[in-house]
Amino acid sequence: MEAQFTPDFAKADGLITCVTVDASDGEVLMVAYMNAEAFKLTLETGKVHYWSRSRNKLWKKGESSGNMQQLVEMRIDCDLDAVVVRVEQSGPACHEGYKSCFFRTVDADGALAVNSEQLMTPEQMYGGSK
Numbered sequence: 001m002e003a004q005f006t007p008d009f010a011k012a013d014g015l016i017t018c019v020t021v022d023a024s025d026g027e028v029l030m031v032a033y034m035n036a037e038a039f040k041l042t043l044e045t046g047k048v049h050y051w052s053r054s055r056n057k058l059w060k061k062g063e064s065s066g067n068m069q070q071l072v073e074m075r076i077d078c079d080l081d082a083v084v085v086r087v088e089q090s091g092p093a094c095h096e097g098y099k100s101c102f103f104r105t106v107d108a109d110g111a112l113a114v115n116s117e118q119l120m121t122p123e124q125m126y127g128g129s130k
Contacts, residue, residue, distance in 0.1 A: 008081040009036055015051060016081050020093065022100075023072040023086040029093035030101040034083065046071045048085055065125040067091030092119045095126075 007016050015033040022029055034042070037058055038049040048061045048069040062068035069087040076083050094101040097120040104112045 005080075006036070007034075007039060007076060007083065008079065011079075011081050015053075016083060018050065019082070019084045020048065020069065021084060021086055023088055027100055028102055029087070029089060029099070039083075042071055042074070042085070048087055061093075062090065065091065065095070067093065067125065069093070092125070095122060097121050097125060 009016060012033075014035050016035075016039070018032050018034045020029045020032065021027060032050040033053060034049070035051040035058070038051050041047075041049040041058075041060070045060075048071055050059055050061060051057075052059050060068075068090045069085075070090070071085060072088060073086040074083055075086075089099070092098055094103060096103070097118045098116055099119060100116065103114060103116045103118075105115045107113055
């Protein structure tokens with residue numbers, strides 16, 4: 001199915017920001033980027049796809065860890081250059097094994113404190129260190 005509109009991919013060199021939240025409790029799971037192909041595949045398959053800036057390639061969340069994201073709803077901002085995707089998350093969203101990539105709190109003095117339980121180790125998810 002062809003999308004009826006196209007986000008504004010021109011502002012950030014072909015990418016839009018994607019904030020991913022847990023559909024059941026609203027927790028922010030991760031922030032990533034989508035290009036036009038990732039956007040299209042997410043709508044077509046119902047599985048969330050992203051563009052990896054570090055690997056310079058398209059990726060389907062969970063393709064190597066098994067921790068997939070099923071799209072529940074996609075929202076777009078008023079400038080058409082950022083989306084929020086609400087997902088059903090299978091397993092940890094974070095590549096370090098936490099439910100959310102935002103598993104640390106910054107204290108007033110700038111120190112980091114872990115604020116959640118690690119659900120899996122990277123070795124358990126990937127079979128090696130990531």
